[in-house]
Amino acid sequence: MDDLDRRILAILQRDATLPVERIAQMVNSSKSPVWSRIRKLREAGIIDRQVAILNPAKVDQDEVFFVTIKTSSHSKNWLERFAAAIATMDEVQEAHRLAGEIDYVLKVRVRDTRAFDAFYKRLVAEVDLFSVTSSLSMETLKETTVIPLDDDHADD
Structure with a gap:
């Protein structure tokens, strides 16, 4: 490139x-x-896909929750079940396996807290979780899909 x-x-x-x-x-x-x-x-796969980015408020999906998860199981089987479960949950916009005290973090977008509660109940019914903490985002200060391609701002 x-x-x-x-x-x-x-x-x-x-x-x-x-x-x-x-x-x-x-x-x-x-x-x-x-x-x-x-x-x-x-x-070459550098351009992975092209999509339309929707305005969440205009489609009544403007509540964002961040869900942190600790698990007592780190087996391959558990991870496969967990990955399969969240893959079917459209509310999960991002899912990351972390290094450190927290094992996973999910970014979940829903209509309201009632919809989040329904999501939460489906999640805990699918896989055993040791500890789950949810935080409601009060305001989005920055959200982008842009990946930096140069070092122009490396010294900022």
Whole structure:
């Protein structure tokens, strides 16, 4: 990946609906090489997928809970059951296995606390959990899908 690829990716991360002609103008190139690079970035798996990012409040899904989980079992079987369970739960937007005292953290998006309670009951019915703590996000200060591609802000 060279600098031109990075500039193209930076643009696409912010707005993947832009026409190739516009992207080419923005990176001071012509349409054919930009289109070719985008195709190669897709084929290489660097561009994983393109999606529409919805406004949660407009679709009545604006409550976010962070769920921290401790487990007493660290077996392969337990992890497979846990991963399978959360894979079927559309409310789980992110799930991370952590190093440290907490084993897992989930980002869960729901309509309201009643919907969260229903999610919680399904989760604990699916897998044995040692300890579960939930925190309601009161305000989102920053949320992005953009992955930094350069070191321009490394000294900030």
